[in-house]
Amino acid sequence: MVDSPQFLARPFRKVLVCNRGEIAIRVFRSCTELGVRTVAVYSYEDRFSLHRYKADEAYQIGQQGKPVQSYLSVDEVIAIARRAGAEAIHPGYGFLSERAELCRAVEAAGLAFIGPTAETLEIAGDKVKTRALADAVGVPVLPGSGMLHRIEDAAQFAGEHGYPLMIKAAHGGGGRGMRLVTSEKDLPGAWEAAGAEAKAAFGSAEVFAEKYVPRPKHIEVQLLGDGSAEVVHLFERDCSLQRRHQKVIEVAPAVSLPQSLRDQLYEYALKLGRALKLRSAATAEFLVAEDGAVYFIEINPRIQVEHTVTEEVTGIDLVQCQVQIAAGRSLPVLEVTQASLRLSGVAIQCRITTENPQKNFTPDYGKLLAYRSASGFGIRLDAGSAFTGAVITPFYDSMLVKVTSHGRSMRDAASRMRRALSEFRVRGVSTNIAFLENLLRQETFLAGDARTTYLQEHPEVFELPKRRDRANRLLRFLSDVTVNGHESMPGLRRPRELRTPRVRHYQIAERSFSAPCYSDSGSVPPGWRDELNRLGRDAFLRRVRDEKRLLITDTTFRDAHQSLFATRMRSFDMLAVARPLAIQAPELFSLEMWGGATFDVMLRFLREDPWERLVRLREAVPNILFQMLIRGANGVGYKSYPDNVIDRFIKEAHRGGMDIFRIFDSLNNPERMKAAIESVREAGAIAEVCVCYTGDVAAEEARARSGQATKYSLAYYRDLTCTLAEMGADIIAIKDMAGLLRPYAAELLVKELRAAVQLPIHFHTHDTAGVQSAAYLKAAEAGVDIVDCAFASMSGVTSQPCSEGLVGALAGTERDTGLDLEALTGFSGYWETVRTAYEPFESDLRAPTGEVYLNEIPGGQYSNFRPQAASLGLGDRWSELKDAYRAVNRLFGDIIKVTPSSKVVGDMALFMVANSLSIEELEQRAGELDFPSSVVEFFQGEIGIPQGGFPEPLRTNILRGKPRLEATVSERLAPADFDEAQKAASEALGAEAGIRDALSYLLYPHVFKQYGAARRKFGDVGALPTAAFFYGLEEGEEIEVEIEAGKRLIISLVAVSEPGEKGERTVFFELNGQPRSMQIADRKIAPTEVGHPKATPGNPKQVGAPLAGVLVALAVRSGSEVRKDDPLCTLEAMKMQTAVQAPLSGKVKRVALEVGARIEVGDLLLEFE
Known part of the structure; x- marks a missing residue:
């Protein structure tokens, strides 16, 4: 474009864009460059959307609760334009962009419509009419029907032309309202689905039928006209990579098409544009069959999402051209002539969306916890509401940002795009970034040979690496521990003195093998x-x-x-x-x-x-x-x-x-x-x-x-x-x-x-x-x-x-x-x-004690035994527990005590003290008490037979008919299935598990599932400094976390908010100097916990909890028939599991608690009829 006086004159003083998000911002930018002030409209639900703040003025449109309808009100658009003093209205794409009624209303109000004429919109908006127009000017079309009003008409068309065929919306675009029909039985469902989708998207359920072309390329030609006979093409775009008839990646030009075919496409497109007397921008879309045959599909009479790739390879700002043409400037004046247009390199556009490609591109919604975009040579970004803190709602398109790369060749542009995608960090919602990266590595795509069926034919492109999201997951963990304390170790108090350790190094003289040569240089001597x-x-x-x-x-x-x-x-x-x-x-x-x-x-x-x-x-x-x-x-x-x-x-x-x-x-x-x-x-x-x-x-x-x-x-x-x-x-x-x-x-x-x-x-x-x-x-x-x-x-x-x-x-x-x-x-x-x-x-044993010669508690058990007692509410009865441990050991026959036999003695001691039982009472009531599982298994012979055998009649009374395991382990335990264990471990981890994970699962299935859930939620917390891991952070505290070699996160806690109405606190961090926040439910102020009902002492039909802990399993439900001593449920406290058995035979009236409930001694578990 030349700097002529006519060109430099402002086309309008003020332009309103009746759209939202990325395309609204795109128009604002072009207008600003032309010296034109801009006006935005926004729905109530879009009040925080970025496009509102990118305009010079912004006004709410529509009512709260009508997020889509708000942008479809022609009368409100005109009223706001008048009130704001706008001289022209740009419709963007989608919403009202293809509605002739908007164009007429704008012009009737004395304003300029930045787009085609109402007549063009009416013809282009009706695919049946555009097919007739194409046929009239000699552009080939697929065999198709007129408007179909009954399914019988569609069946008649199928009878004449055969299957497969497409049922397509007569109005609108974007791939919506289209269904493939491969056989007669599929026709009713496709008819209903296409009509319903068309009605929802475009306000009309009208459809038509068209013969289906298998495995075509989808090519579109960009047109620009000034309302006279002057129409130019700006070359083509290859939009063949699609899913559900919607474009995924677009490329300009179509690098694999021969020039002769491209010239043919340009000719067809120009014929259509001239026949329409096209004003503004439009796109002619075609299918290219495998044999090279070309078929016209439709005209899109608006700027399209993928217009950016054309702008990159031609250097023409299509939106500025739209604005200038609407102000009456001709293409020659704008120096946009066919002879002046040249292609330069290759451009690729990727749409980053908040969709999950592995779940059929299901949109994801929520708050962007972090957003970092790409930049650099050859990269263009066209963003909507993409910023940290933005809330992605379910009301609108899921696109965050369009990324366009430009290179000298297809491979250059693809390499540049891959680099840009790798720089993005989007946290808080799912995205399709990994999927796009996969596509950009496909040789078929790089050669320009992808067809519209590529994604269906290549399911491997959906095999995506799992997003690590390491920083955010660590912040979530730190937030939770800071607000609520450590989930798996409740009640931890931050020590008064926390010191940072340092390692001393020494220079020591050279010696023989017994004291080999080494220094602090890092060389490792032999050992x-x-x-x-x-x-x-x-x-x-x-x-x-x-x-x-x-x-x-x-x-x-x-x-x-x-x-x-x-x-x-x-x-x-x-x-x-x-x-x-x-x-x-x-x-x-x-x-x-x-x-x-x-x-x-x-x-x-x-x-x-x-x-x-x-x-x-x-x-x-x-x-x-x-x-x-x-x-x-x-x-x-x-x-x-x-x-x-x-x-x-x-x-x-x-x-x-x-x-x-x-x-x-x-x-x-x-x-x-x-x-x-x-x-x-x-x-x-x-x-x-x-x-x-x-x-x-x-x-x-x-x-x-x-x-x-x-x-x-x-x-x-x-x-x-x-x-x-x-x-x-x-x-x-x-x-x-x-x-x-x-x-x-x-x-x-x-x-x-x-x-x-x-x-x-x-x-x-x-x-x-x-x-x-x-x-x-x-x-x-x-x-x-x-x-x-x-x-x-x-x-x-x-x-x-x-x-x-x-x-x-x-x-x-x-x-x-x-x-x-x-x-x-x-x-x-x-x-x-x-x-x-x-x-x-710490065990609180601060000095040596000869008491160990009496109670014989192993050193490895001592430090865990006391916290276990505290978790059961027995922390103040430590002396009793040590005496009980000694007494239980004698009762069991003075056994060797080391894990797991020491745990058996410890569990029984805890059980005795928790239930205030003496050794005499325990022996007398052994036939009726629900002993810890470890004790029952010990007397069954699960861990072997002690020196001197089991004491009787204690063993018989505790077992109450349960089997005694006389066979060896190898005789009674079937070999484990490692393949099944690996599958179970993979499910627990949410990732591919190896044999070592499978072994961990086999050893501790329940614990491994808990570990897997924590790993999925918080990632690898092992990289956190110990004080932060156990106690969280204090305000102003800063830590460094090395997540891999050469990658360190610097995390500092800025503040923790007061709780909101739902009991959530916002935890504010700085991550590598950038603000980041997390919302965490404060479990300490959650709805006040009401204690569970207690079992009535002496009532044989009510079963109470024998100890405090967590209900981890239920073996019965309301209505279950049980016999005396059948298992009812399992309780767990600090690794000690206790199976609660039926005190009588009968029918369960109700189960009082659910699995996962935290319980205290005496809480009602269930009752019998």
């Missing part, structure tokens, strides 16, 4: 794992046996924190120190860092993947042996599992980096460890098999010498050790889980075992009584090879003895550990700081 890999298992074991130094296993990464603060240590804190530990303490024999309770706690409370912890720690620590605790046939669970589950678990763990498997059975049953030992050896790993210790061998020996009966004597442990050695044990572990192996007894036991077998001996204990360092020293004198310790700040009481103390005590002796004391103290400082974040989980 015992390198020795294992170099020598092989058998030679390695001889090397360990020949070693003079006392070897140290560090338990900080597992048993230390299990014993001190209920296994709550997060991977975040371990990974921060793992590599420095590998560099600075390579003399450590091993790190005990996995298995035991960590699996359950990580999934249930920490919302972490245990397998990921193993792999990441292995990457950080390649030189030190890893070892784990596995409960024989119980795996890392609390019940027995099929042999194939244990076998696959062990082999997957070994592949993940595990070297040593410490295998034990809670009742010292060798047969229940046999399968695990064999699997470990088959995997090529080391089987460290445990002798679980209880009692006092020194006292037992004294009794034996005096002729008294003994139970856990030296002979018992010696014979057990020999049996385990014969089974294939590589190392024998003395597992002293409660710290009962006194120093002189340790010397006796180690000497006895050393004389019995030639295997390395590993001693594990807990320092509850405060004397176990002495036990280690006596054991070292007796020839023990390896002992378990923890860093000083993680040692003592229920944890293991102190590493630094033992290292210092043995320095310079024959059993010198070779560890550097100064390096160890640096790590202790780190863990001291880390522990401040875990203060609420």
Whole structure:
């Protein structure tokens, strides 16, 4: 266009756009460039829409509650235009844009209509008339009918022309009101659907029939006319990629069409435009069959959504041309002549919509929690209401923004578009971005060969990667914890002192293998794992046996924190120190860092993947042996599992980096460890098999010498050790889980075992009584090879003895550990700081106690037992619980107590205290009480048979006819189906699950489902700093979160609002410096909770809850017939499940509570008729 005086004159002073969203903004921009003021109209529902603020003036149109009808009122549009002083009206596309009545009303009001004449609109708006016009000017059309008024007329057309055919709306466009009919039986449904959709979209149910062209290309030619005979084409667009007859991606020009065919299309389009005496912009649309035949479809007498690609390849602003033409300017004056028009490159347009392509493009609605758009060379954006905080409503089109890329070739433009799409971040609603990215990679599309049936023929394009939405999900988690506290650990209080840990580094001189060369430069020196890999298992074991130094296993990464603060240590804190530990303490024999309770706690409370912890720690620590605790046939669970589950678990763990498997059975049953030992050896790993210790061998020996009966004597442990050695044990572990192996007894036991077998001996204990360092020293004198310790700040009481103390005590002796004391103290400082974040989980045992010799509570259970009691409302009865634990142990026959047998004793103690039962009352009422599930299963023989058998008649009374499991695990448990488990795990995760997920599911199905739900909702929360994870953020607090290598989020909490009417608070953040907000229901001020009705004491027809917790399963419903002792429901509290049984036979009158209800002791569960 030239800068002529005529061109520079303003075409109008003010223009009103009777449309909304993206097209309204598009017109405003062109008008502003022409010096024309703009007027917007908006419905009540659009009062926050961006187009309202992009105009110079804006006025509400229509009434609240009529979001679509508001934009269809011609009279209101005219009235507002007059009131605002507008001289012209632009209709945009959709709504009134093709209504001749609007054009006439505008012109009757003395205003200019920016679009075609009313006559053109009438002809173009009636597809039957446009077909007749095309036929008259020699443009080929498909065989078609006139207006159809009855289905019989459509059937007659089908009889003459055959199937398939299309039933199409006679008015309107956009692919609506169209249905494909492939056979006679489909005709009635298609007839009804097409008519109904046409009526809803265009106000008319009139339809016609047209012969269907299979697999065509959809090509349209852009026309521009000035109302005279002057009509030009601006080349073509390829709109073949469609779904439900609506365009998905548009390209200009159609790169795969031969020039001869393109010239033919231009000729046909110009004939139609001239016949209409076209004024303004319009599009002639055609189908190109596979044989190259061309058929006219329709004329669209308006600007179209995809006009942007034509503008990019021609440099012509079509909207400005519309405005200038409406003001009376001719195409020659605008210097838009056919001879002057040139194509430049290729342009592609993608419409980003809030639709879900995998759910048949179902629109999604809601608030945009975050919106970040693309930009850069060759990218054009035409947006509607796309901004953070925008509310996408169900009333209008779901398009957020049109993205147009321009390049020298199709592949250039596609590459640029893919880059732009990858820059978008839209959170809060679903979008089609991943789907568009998929399409842009398809070779058929890149070659320009896609046809209208492409999406139906290629369902693989709907296989989309799952959107990660990591930042938003983390913000949702932080909001919830900040407002409501931790969902899986209610009642946590933020410690008064929270310190940020730092890792100290040391430069240490070069030494031999026993103290290899390393520095703080990050190089990892060789360690015992390198020795294992170099020598092989058998030679390695001889090397360990020949070693003079006392070897140290560090338990900080597992048993230390299990014993001190209920296994709550997060991977975040371990990974921060793992590599420095590998560099600075390579003399450590091993790190005990996995298995035991960590699996359950990580999934249930920490919302972490245990397998990921193993792999990441292995990457950080390649030189030190890893070892784990596995409960024989119980795996890392609390019940027995099929042999194939244990076998696959062990082999997957070994592949993940595990070297040593410490295998034990809670009742010292060798047969229940046999399968695990064999699997470990088959995997090529080391089987460290445990002798679980209880009692006092020194006292037992004294009794034996005096002729008294003994139970856990030296002979018992010696014979057990020999049996385990014969089974294939590589190392024998003395597992002293409660710290009962006194120093002189340790010397006796180690000497006895050393004389019995030639295997390395590993001693594990807990320092509850405060004397176990002495036990280690006596054991070292007796020839023990390896002992378990923890860093000083993680040692003592229920944890293991102190590493630094033992290292210092043995320095310079024959059993010198070779560890550097100064390096160890640096790590202790780190863990001291880390522990401040875990203060609420501490067991409150601040000093050693000899009480452990009486109650025999294992160190690993102690820290969890007290929180479990608190959750049941028994926190103030801790002394009673310890006494009950001791009494239950005696009642059960003085059993070995380690998970899961220790849990059995603990559950029974909790049950006794919760129900205020004495041991005598428990024995007397054993035949009528609903005992915890773990107790019932124990007496059934689920976890084996204790030394000396089960006490009678207690067992018979508790079981009440339930089966006694005499067979071995492998005999009574069918092999697990890993394929089915993998499917179930995938469903729980909402993503493709692997074999490790399947194993986690098999071990803890209910807990894994909870973990999966949390993972879907919040993402990977393991990246959050520990204090933020447990306690949320305080106002003004800032954290950094590394979501992957080189990608860090900076999150700060700005404010938390007061609750709104619905009890929701808005949590305001800054994410990487940009504002972001989340709405969270404040559960503390939710509708006041009313306690559940209580069961009437003494009423046998009412069943009350025996303990506080959650109702997790119902086995009956109203009307169910049950017999006495049938299961009614299951309650759970802190991993303890209790099956409530029917107290009588009868019919259930009603169930009082639903699954998921939180209950207190005595709450009414159900009642009988």
